[in-house]
Amino acid sequence: SQELEQSPQSLIVQEGKNLTINCTSSKTLYGLYWYKQKYGEGLIFLMMLQKGGEEKSHEKITAKLDEKKQQSSLHITASQPSHAGIYLCGAQLTGTASKLTFGTGTRLQVTL
Amino acid sequence: GAVVSQHPSWVICKSGTSVKIECRSLDFQATTMFWYRQFPKQSLMLMATSNEGSKATYEQGVEKDKFLINHASLTLSTLTVTSAHPEDSSFYICSARDASGGRTGELFFGEGSRLTVL
Numbered sequence: 001s002q003e004l005e006q007s008p009q010s011l012i013v014q015e016g017k018n019l020t021i022n023c024t025s026s027k028t029l030y031g032l033y034w035y036k037q038k039y040g041e042g043l044i045f046l047m048m049l050q051k052g053g054e055e056k057s058h059e060k061i062t063a064k065l066d067e068k069k070q071q072s073s074l075h076i077t078a079s080q081p082s083h084a085g086i087y088l089c090g091a092q093l094t095g096t097a098s099k100l101t102f103g104t105g106t107r108l109q110v111t112l
Numbered sequence: 113g114a115v116v117s118q119h120p121s122w123v124i125c126k127s128g129t130s131v132k133i134e135c136r137s138l139d140f141q142a143t144t145m146f147w148y149r150q151f152p153k154q155s156l157m158l159m160a161t162s163n164e165g166s167k168a169t170y171e172q173g174v175e176k177d178k179f180l181i182n183h184a185s186l187t188l189s190t191l192t193v194t195s196a197h198p199e200d201s202s203f204y205i206c207s208a209r210d211a212s213g214g215r216t217g218e219l220f221f222g223e224g225s226r227l228t229v230l
Binding site for chain 1: 118146148154155156157158161203205207218219220221222223224226
């Protein structure tokens with residue numbers, strides 16, 4: 001079974017709508033990273049969360065870490081076509097810094 | 113900002129040949145780099161940890177004799193796919209963290225290298 005599950009697997013939203021992507025771990029999270037990827041391209045770093053209850057925002061994207069639930073959520077407010085892509089959560093599941101286990105990914109499409 | 117660069121971006125080779133992919137940290141030093149593989153519509157899977165000046169550490173199920181990793185300097189790690197076969201066709205991505213800790217927390221990824229084995 002997957003150590004890191006993302007939901008939903010895919011999402012289609014109308015421009016201007018809000019959306020949330022969840023990332024749930026079966027193990028304790030030492031750190032949680034969110035990345036955006038366009039198919040066949042590299043990863044763009046969005047945010048990193050380490051402390052339980054931590055919340056970070058960048059432009060219209062907010063990420064939260066609920067350490068107790070071993071879960072993180074990524075929320076996009078007033079989505080735009082530029083937000084389209086694949087969102088990946090990467091978790092540090094061991095004490096080894098930088099070694100990440102990735103979630104299954106969420107494919108986001110934003111329609112006009 | 114910090115950049116991790118991979119070369120080549122695309123490579124097509126014949127079955128049985130070897131292919132080398134380079135991963136460079138352009139403005140920081142990295143004692144450790146990581147190599148991932150991504151198959152179409154799947155997530156990234158860690159293949160190995162590249163350690164500067166020492167042997168790489170491979171994940172379970174990854175053949176170390178097939179995927180040779182060399183981390184000869186603090187800014188360069190190479191992945192060589194030896195005797196490549198069509199099933200090795202994939203998207204290979206490396207990542208690195210600034211060893212000085214100047215950018216706390218951020219783990220940088222390369223642009224990826226798409227390998228197609230005919």
